[in-house]
Amino acid sequence: MSVQSRAEEELLEKFLDAAARGHVPQVSSLLSHVPSLINQTGSSGWTALMLAARHGQLPVVEELLSRGCDKFSVNSSSQTAYDVSRFWGHRHISILLGGAEPGSLRVLPGSDLVPQENYFSRETLDRLSARRTDTEWMEARQRDEDSVYLLFSSLSPMVSCPEDQGSEGKMKLCRFRYEAVRDLLQEPATVLVFLGVERRKKPPSSSQTQEAGQEPPAWFAVGSDEDAAELLKRCREKSCLFPRSPNRDLLQLSEDEAGVVAQARSVLAWHSRYAFCATCGSSTRPEEAGHKRSCLDSNCRSRRGVHNTCYPRVDPVVIMLVIHPDGNQCLLGRKKIFPAGMFSCLAGFIEPGETMEEAVRRETEEESGVKVGHVQYVSSQPWPMPSSLMLGCLAVATTTDIKVDENEIEEARWFPRQQVIDSLFRGEAPAFVFPPRQTIAHQLIRHWVGINSNL
Numbered sequence: 001m002s003v004q005s006r007a008e009e010e011l012l013e014k015f016l017d018a019a020a021r022g023h024v025p026q027v028s029s030l031l032s033h034v035p036s037l038i039n040q041t042g043s044s045g046w047t048a049l050m051l052a053a054r055h056g057q058l059p060v061v062e063e064l065l066s067r068g069c070d071k072f073s074v075n076s077s078s079q080t081a082y083d084v085s086r087f088w089g090h091r092h093i094s095i096l097l098g099g100a101e102p103g104s105l106r107v108l109p110g111s112d113l114v115p116q117e118n119y120f121s122r123e124t125l126d127r128l129s130a131r132r133t134d135t136e137w138m139e140a141r142q143r144d145e146d147s148v149y150l151l152f153s154s155l156s157p158m159v160s161c162p163e164d165q166g167s168e169g170k171m172k173l174c175r176f177r178y179e180a181v182r183d184l185l186q187e188p189a190t191v192l193v194f195l196g197v198e199r200r201k202k203p204p205s206s207s208q209t210q211e212a213g214q215e216p217p218a219w220f221a222v223g224s225d226e227d228a229a230e231l232l233k234r235c236r237e238k239s240c241l242f243p244r245s246p247n248r249d250l251l252q253l254s255e256d257e258a259g260v261v262a263q264a265r266s267v268l269a270w271h272s273r274y275a276f277c278a279t280c281g282s283s284t285r286p287e288e289a290g291h292k293r294s295c296l297d298s299n300c301r302s303r304r305g306v307h308n309t310c311y312p313r314v315d316p317v318v319i320m321l322v323i324h325p326d327g328n329q330c331l332l333g334r335k336k337i338f339p340a341g342m343f344s345c346l347a348g349f350i351e352p353g354e355t356m357e358e359a360v361r362r363e364t365e366e367e368s369g370v371k372v373g374h375v376q377y378v379s380s381q382p383w384p385m386p387s388s389l390m391l392g393c394l395a396v397a398t399t400t401d402i403k404v405d406e407n408e409i410e411e412a413r414w415f416p417r418q419q420v421i422d423s424l425f426r427g428e429a430p431a432f433v434f435p436p437r438q439t440i441a442h443q444l445i446r447h448w449v450g451i452n453s454n455l
């Protein structure tokens with residue numbers, strides 16, 4: 001071994017030792033001199049973050065995170081620093097690495113799962129549903145110069161997409177003011193949906209000069225049937241467009257904007273499909289700031305009592321990662337329409353009169369021939385294509401023979417855990433391609449890899 005590489009190795013071990021001992025000044029000073037140490041693994045195959053997580057060194061974990069260290073690298077047993085901190089019971093660190101709110105873990109004892117925030121799930125607006133029937137308030141909000149309007153054409157939001165498109169979060173919603181859409185709102189075919197008001201970061205303190213009763217900006221979605229090219233002329237920026245392929249393109253929005261679009265797109269899709277009453281076939285019209293449609297025939301049965309045909313629909317879908325009885329393989333399938341090499345979780349619509357657990361068992365058996373026993377709920381995701389609610393579950397198989405339903409699935413296979421980890425973290429010649437990180441399928445697979453620690 002050359003003198004230089006031995007010196008480098010010694011420096012690395014010194015750095016890792018400082019992280020394990022919780023010596024923040026030494027960790028910072030070594031990183032200032034040699035920034036590349038941050039994600040390096042020593043002879044044990046562990047990074048400084050993993051060692052700090054192992055020994056409960058919260059200040060070191062904070063220091064490493066603030067310097068942008070990689071939270072997701074794995075050791076030779078395929079554990080991330082988060083897995084390590086959970087295994088050793090350092091909750092303050094797993095909360096930091098997993099992003100959970102500390103209080104929520106104490107209120108529900110026995111459940112130390114870190115809540116998963118899925119794409120399309122973030123609620124940046126307060127929906128204020130009680131205000132939807134307050135027409136005076138709603139009209140004032142509509143005319144307010146701070147209110148934000150989003151324009152939709154054929155259920156696609158107008159977005160601006162700068163030159164270096166393709167990079168995530170670069171696509172942004174075009175925001176309009178009342179004056180810019182005022183004429184559109186007069187068109188009979190235009191649908192207006194109140195989405196909510198911006199959540200205040202913190203409640204206004206009495207010392208602030210905030211006028212009493214001043215409202216945070218309200219957001220509206222406008223569905224228009226005007227020609228898309230005409231609508232685009234309203235925007236001064238040249239790079240504006242209506243994405244053609246929502247399944248793919250909407251995944252380019254930031255988490256904040258994706259949450260808003262999930263609500264807007266599903267409600268507008270419902271308006272576009274429910275122009276006529278499901279009970280009598282008469283025309284319907286929007287009410288309650290775009291959250292209800294009522295039949296125009298005053299004698300219609302739907303006008304007496306409460307009927308779910310008058311409200312936006314949500315379709316529950318189960319999506320499950322089925323685990324082999326040996327605990328070390330998972331079942332993934334591919335549809336013909338998937339990109340080459342991609343495998344994902346099985347999924348299917350819940351049928352009337354069915355529990356979530358039964359839907360998991362039925363869809364898994366229909367699509368793969370595999371029987372399932374225990375089912376555990378993990379997290380959910382609104383999927384506005386157009387209005388599914390994905391209910392993400394882990395499920396344990398009781399049989400292993402695969403027989404696919406060829407109408408729906410091209411191929412289904414058991415993937416060993418190690419192969420899944422290699423495909424997820426290493427990326428070189430992977431055994432299969434993961435669905436994008438914005439899908440709950442991706443997050444479920446990641447979740448399974450994380451909880452199945454065997455330190």
Ligand SMILES: NC(=O)C1=CN([C@@H]2O[C@H](COP(=O)(O)OP(=O)(O)OC[C@H]3O[C@@H](n4cnc5c(N)ncnc54)[C@H](O)[C@@H]3O)[C@@H](O)[C@H]2O)C=CC1
Nearest residue numbers: 315317319344347348349363383385388390439440441442
């Ligand atoms: N976010 C994610 O990670 C994923 C989302 N999904 C979404 O879940 C949805 C359901 O998954 P699939 O495997 O397609 O379901 P599925 O296995 O139940 O099969 C779909 C078929 O079920 C029938 N169906 C029953 N109820 C329906 C309803 N309410 N709307 C439309 N079709 C209905 C139709 O014949 C349709 O072709 C998909 O449309 C997809 O958008 C699916 C997989 C991953």
Ligand SMILES: [Mg+2]
Nearest residue numbers: 346347348408
């Ligand atoms: Mg399916």
Ligand SMILES: [Mg+2]
Nearest residue numbers: 348349350363
């Ligand atoms: Mg089905």
Ligand SMILES: [Mg+2]
Nearest residue numbers: 347348363367
């Ligand atoms: Mg199915």
Ligand SMILES: [Zn+2]
Nearest residue numbers: 277280295300
């Ligand atoms: Zn009717």
